[in-house]
Amino acid sequence: MKTIIKNGIVVTSGSIFKADILIEGESITSISSHITQESADKIINAEGQYVFPGGIDVHTHLEWPLMDTETADDFVSGTKAAAVGGITSIINFTKPEIGASLIPTQEEWIEKGKKSVIDYGLHAIINHYSDRVLEELPILAETYGVGSIKLFMAYKGEMMVNDLEMYKIMKKAGELGIITNVHAENGDIIDEMIAQALAEGKTDPIYHGYTRPTIMEAEATGRALAIAEAANAPIYIVHVSCAEALEKVVEAKKRGVQAFAETCPQYLVLDISYLDQPNFEGGKYVCSPPLREKWNQDALWNGLQTGIISVAGSDHCPFRYEGQKTMGKDDFSKIPNGLPGLEDIFSILYHFGVHKGRISLNKFVEIISTNPAKLFGLTKKGDISIGKDADIVVFDPNRSRVITAECQYQNVDYNAYEGMKVQGVITNVLSRGEVIVKDGQFIGDLARGKYLHRSRVQNQESMANLQKDGQFREPVK
Template sequence: MTTIIRGGTIVNADRAFRGDVLCFGDKIVAVGEQLDAPANATVIDAGGQYVMPGGIDTHTHMQLPFMGTVTADDFFTGTAAGLAGGTTTIMDFVIPDPKQSLLEAYRTWRGWARKSAGDYTFHVAVTWWDESVHADMGTLVREHGVNSFKHFMAYKNAIMADDETLVKSFRRALELGAIPTVHAENGELVYQLQQELLQKGITGARAHPLSRPPEVEAEAANRAIAIAKVLGTPVYIVHVSCAESLEAITRARAKGQRVYGEALAGHLVIDDSVYASEDEDFARGHVMSPPFRGKHHQAALWQGLRGGNLHTTATDHCTFCAEQKAAGADNFTRIPNGCGGVEERMAIVWDAGVNSGTLTPSEFVRVTSTNAAQIFNMYPRKGVIEVGADADLVVWDPNGTRTISAKTQFAKGGFNVFEGRTVRGIPTHTIAAGKLVFERGDLRAEEGAGRHIDRPAFTTTQA
């Protein structure tokens, strides 16, 4: 199967130039001007549009069992929605139960992911510690293409990793050539604040941000960065939501420490006023952790992306319907945490970032695909348009518009945190592994077409 994209402006993280992109099978085989193509090739006219690497969402939760329920999007519906928005690869999370074998959990998630429509790869969470976890981490890196391990510093009495677990897991990751990632919130502080709010009778969704102020995120980010510094390992901070956490990352990077930060599309454009709504379904629909913050935090996050101290954009896509969220109607701590966004991320970042002049098109590519591919060792297979790279591409109309609505989205859950927002800059075509899977609103996702992407270890200090 041959596809040629003609006449667009090709945008990579380092430069933009006019040209054609020729794909054969699942690879890019030529990039240049006025390329020859077989008579039977599929031709996509990209005149007046950009051609960019398919997006990589570094943070999703498809089919996640969480807080007594399971997310509305499974690996097929979630990855299909991503394709409609220009995201061709997701990085999801294997989350073992406490005392569960990492390998056992990994096999479960791999089984669920077989129905994916787009490519996928996994971070594996370390939720407890003994010598079997030490061994499983080695097996996952050497035999299963895993090079990142997640640590929840929140969710006390569930999956929270204590400092002993962090230290041992960080050290093991360094030995294996893997990178630790952390959800930075002080779980003990969150728990205590939750109990105090409940005792005061503050039980609705408006209590959620009060129980997770920026200070609890900043403390955990500083602690994770300090542990990583002592051990000499890099560290990746997921869903940075506040100026204080960004300041911790910026200080460490200024001193030469390898610290990477991720921003969520939602945190970039939505503020904490959503929790004050009198519509409790609406307020609960925005409950995620960390919560949405005040507007000055959004300004800081954009500065971090532009200045290079935040590196990736993601969604934490974790969809629940109103009935699921209503489990916490009388107790905000029981509201399943999570919002969608895998379908909207690229357009939100373009509309709010590029259209405002905050990001250039090349910087957009950097924070939506290239940096992710480089940090997690998928580059140059992913994150760049060049010969030999995967044929994962998005044709982008900078003048096209879309008004976001749960009524027209492909994702499940029946709610959209970006509801009613009109974005300028949308995908017209998405090509995944050389196949045209989205064309001007027509989604052609195929269940099971996605591939698991092995990510090799980085340089190791020992076997």
């Protein structure tokens, strides 16, 4: 199968140019100012449109059990939503039972992911420490191509590890070239603040925000970075939501720590006022860390622009409002934590970033595609160049759309960005050379996604380069 994308404006992390792209089978085989059409099976006319590498969302929670329920999107609905939204690869988190072996957990989640319509990888969550965990890390890396794990500093009794356990796990991971994702909030103090609020009869969603203050995110972020420094291990702080936590990343980078940060669209465009809505509407916006005061957004956008924040991930952890979010109607601590975002992260970042003049087109590609590929060992993804997988998004910047739950693929009964008008419309999405989205409709085959066996060598080389790029910036004010 030969496909030619004609007359598009190709945008990569380093360049912008008009060109034709030849795709043969699953790969890009030629990029030229003019490619003849005679032998092509399919022609896509991209005149006046941007041609981006497919988005890579490295922070998703599909089919994820949490708080006596499970996220509303499985690997079918979730990856369809991703594809329609310009995401052509995801890395989902596993969810092991306490004390369970990492190996059968990994195999279970690989099997779950076979329903995916796009390519998928897995981060291995580790929620306990044992000698067996350390013994299984090399097997995860070598046999299953897992180049990343995740540790939690919150959710005691379910996912949280202590500082010593974190140090031992990170040290072993670092020796293996595995990067550690960290959820950085001070779980012990947050649990006490939640208990105090409930004892005082404070049950509304806004108290979710008040009991998880920025100082507790910043404290845990600084502590995690110090542990990574002591362990001589690379660290990736997920979902940075506030300026105080970002300062800790800046300080660590200045010390030479292999420290990387991610933020999410909800922290870039939503704020704590969304939690303070009447009739439990605020329950829709409960996530952790919580939405912050609006002024933090400028610091986060600046972090993306300067390279202090390397990646934007959706933290797609969707729960339906009716029947799931409403579990916590009388007690905010029982509201399942998480927002839907996989379908709209591409559009949100483009509109509020590029269109609003906060980041360049090249920076947009860097944070939504190229950096995720480099950091997490996706050697065939993240760029438009010869030999790469033909994961491509054709995007019309002259059209606009309104985000609404009425026409989304996400299996939720609301949209966190409801009613927002965003500039730019995705017209075609290709995954390994196959057109799977046309004009907002998924047209691909089911269960076509491939499991991504990731490279740790690429991880280490790319981390060194990214570290250099973001190391000596001034602190974000």
